[in-house]
Amino acid sequence: MATNRTFTMLKPDAVADGHTGAIIKIIEEAGFKIIAMKKTLLTPALAGKFYEVHAERPFYADLCQYMSSGPIVPIILEKDNAVADFRKLIGATDPSKADEGTIRKLFAKSMTANAIHGSDSDENAAIEGSFFFAATEQF
Ligand code: GDP
Numbered sequence: 001m002a003t004n005r006t007f008t009m010l011k012p013d014a015v016a017d018g019h020t021g022a023i024i025k026i027i028e029e030a031g032f033k034i035i036a037m038k039k040t041l042l043t044p045a046l047a048g049k050f051y052e053v054h055a056e057r058p059f060y061a062d063l064c065q066y067m068s069s070g071p072i073v074p075i076i077l078e079k080d081n082a083v084a085d086f087r088k089l090i091g092a093t094d095p096s097k098a099d100e101g102t103i104r105k106l107f108a109k110s111m112t113a114n115a116i117h118g119s120d121s122d123e124n125a126a127i128e129g130s131f132f133f134a135a136t137e138q139f
Pocket of ligand 1: 111117
């Protein structure tokens, strides 16, 4: 089922600003089904592990600090062509370059505090989903 699933995470800025419900509404109205969801808090070490691929990048320390600064909402989603369609729905990493109507255009504050994460491949969607949810929660 991996090809029909993606992983997302509402980031601390979006959750703290009270946009959880509005963002989930957009996601469901776009045809994504929620498979698993919770509200949780990352430690800096766990944030560092999640974004390990960026460890050498200059923004890594800020990213880890930011991602552990408040609660997040990780979610596994299902839909045909989930990964690509979800990347379209959230918009560009840099919110100033995100298309009108995308979640980042609507809610992101900056390149770091950009409201939401979306997996970039089926393989990473499975890895990232399993980072937060046990196999028994991904039914
Ligand atoms: P995404 O797939 O669109 O989330 O982008 P990436 O996987 O490339 O980067 C992961 C996250 O790191 C992004 O969502 C941003 O929060 C942050 N990030 C990426 N590139 C930059 C950058 O150039 N500057 C800053 N400050 N943050 C960045």
